[in-house]
Amino acid sequence: MRVDYLGLEAFIAVAELGSFSRAAQRLNLTQTALSHRIRKIEADLGTRLLVRTSRDVSLTIAGQNLLPQVREQMDALAELYSAVHDSGRESRRRLVFACLPTVSIFHLPELIRDFSNANQDLEVVLLDQPAGRIVKLVQEGQAEFGITIKGANPWDLEVEHLCTEPYVLLVSKHHRLAGCKSVARSDLLGERLVRIRTQSTNRQVIEDSLGTLSKQLDWRFEVQNVTTAMSLVAHDAAITVLPQLTMRLVPNEFVGLPFSDAGLSRNIVAVQRRGVPLSPPASIMLSMIRDRLAGLERNTDCLRSSGRRIM
Numbered sequence: 286m287r288v289d290y291l292g293l294e295a296f297i298a299v300a301e302l303g304s305f306s307r308a309a310q311r312l313n314l315t316q317t318a319l320s321h322r323i324r325k326i327e328a329d330l331g332t333r334l335l336v337r338t339s340r341d342v343s344l345t346i347a348g349q350n351l352l353p354q355v356r357e358q359m360d361a362l363a364e365l366y367s368a369v370h371d372s373g374r375e376s377r378r379r380l381v382f383a384c385l386p387t388v389s390i391f392h393l394p395e396l397i398r399d400f401s402n403a404n405q406d407l408e409v410v411l412l413d414q415p416a417g418r419i420v421k422l423v424q425e426g427q428a429e430f431g432i433t434i435k436g437a438n439p440w441d442l443e444v445e446h447l448c449t450e451p452y453v454l455l456v457s458k459h460h461r462l463a464g465c466k467s468v469a470r471s472d473l474l475g476e477r478l479v480r481i482r483t484q485s486t487n488r489q490v491i492e493d494s495l496g497t498l499s500k501q502l503d504w505r506f507e508v509q510n511v512t513t514a515m516s517l518v519a520h521d522a523a524i525t526v527l528p529q530l531t532m533r534l535v536p537n538e539f540v541g542l543p544f545s546d547a548g549l550s551r552n553i554v555a556v557q558r559r560g561v562p563l564s565p566p567a568s569i570m571l572s573m574i575r576d577r578l579a580g581l582e583r584n585t586d587c588l589r590s591s592g593r594r595i596m
Contacts, residue, residue: 292326293355295319296334300352303342380404380566383412383419383431387511388553388578391530396573400566407566416486423556429567432574434486435552445555448578452491452549453529453541457521460540467545470498479506479514479523487551491526494549515539553578 298308299319309319327334334348344352384393389411397409412419412428419431424441438444454468462468473495480488492499506523508514511531517523519538528551529541555571557563563571 289322289326289329292322292329293359295322296326296348297352297356297359299323299335299342300344300348305337305342378406379408379410380564380570381410381412381428382567382570383414383422383428383433384574385416385419385433385553386413387528387531388432389413392574392577396570396577400570400573404566404569409570420556423558426558429563430555430557430571432553432555434490435554436486441559442556443559445575447553447555447575449550449552451529451543452494452526452551453543454524455515455518455527455531455539455541456524457518458538458540459521460524462524462542463540465542468542469546470495470544473498473502473524475503477503477505477523479508479517479525480504481511481514482507482509487528490551491549494544494547 295308295312295314298311299305302308302311305316305319309316312319314322323335330347332347333345334351336343336345390413393411397411401407401409412422414422416434416436419428419433420436420439420442422428423431424439432447435444435446454462454473456462462472465472480491495502506514506517508517511527514523514525514527515531515538518525526549555575
């Protein structure tokens with residue numbers, strides 16, 4: 286049975302005010318329209334709820350039994366509606382997106398600062414997470430969009446290519462390879478390497494590019510995050526393969542060497558839910574990131590064409 290919420294609203298108003306005329310004013314209805322709603326709900330329920338005389342209005346036994354229950358349920362519904370409304374307003378004051386830590390550390394601080402200066406009424410929530418987690422955050426609606434590494438294309442996500450970034454061999458400036466312009470994959474043999482446990486997508490790209498050689502390498506260390514791996518490299522305890530931009534965080538400590546015999550690179554993409562438009566703030570932020578990463582790719586192409594090592 287379909288619930289007649291308008292009829293229930295009319296019934297509560299008449300019962301509380303004891304008058305059809307005052308109830309009609311509260312609900313901004315004509316008395317005729319109000320009477321129609323009362324007759325309709327009584328017909329649906331198959332019983333009289335109100336007794337109307339020339340002088341006043343009273344409740345029948347059925348009306349007396351119904352009133353407290355309906356009032357309680359309508360109050361609960363009003364509270365729920367208000368909570369959802371407030372939640373919607375709150376969500377409009379927040380921009381939530383996800384991004385790879387290696388991209389967010391280097392590229393996003395200035396962008397977030399500029400965005401916040403232009404949108405001071407918005408809270409910016411950046412979820413810096415590994416690639417696989419970013420996809421789930423977007424699919425679950427916890428983030429409006431994500432910046433991640435291209436992998437399998439889930440059916441429910443739209444994927445936009447932003448840039449291609451090379452991997453480099455990261456060594457300390459005192460390492461024997463530091464003076465080279467580039468390295469071959471075989472140069473890694475006999476070296477102690479460190480890899481990041483949480484970056485499974487990165488690891489897959491690297492291992493696929495190195496081929497069977499990857500199993501011959503001395504992966505001596507495994508750590509949880511990039512900064513720890515870079516610290517080991519800085520202290521000449523190991524070398525590692527990381528995206529090019531990571532070494533720019535402390536450029537005086539490292540040398541980044543491109544590979545001459547392997548096209549190690551990662552495709553950075555933006556993902557968002559298919560068929561779900563971004564909010565205006567999210568569209569602006571994504572556009573800013575898009576422009577920034579396009580500039581990164583142009584600079585990388587210039588370095589490749591000049592044959593310079595990355596320092």
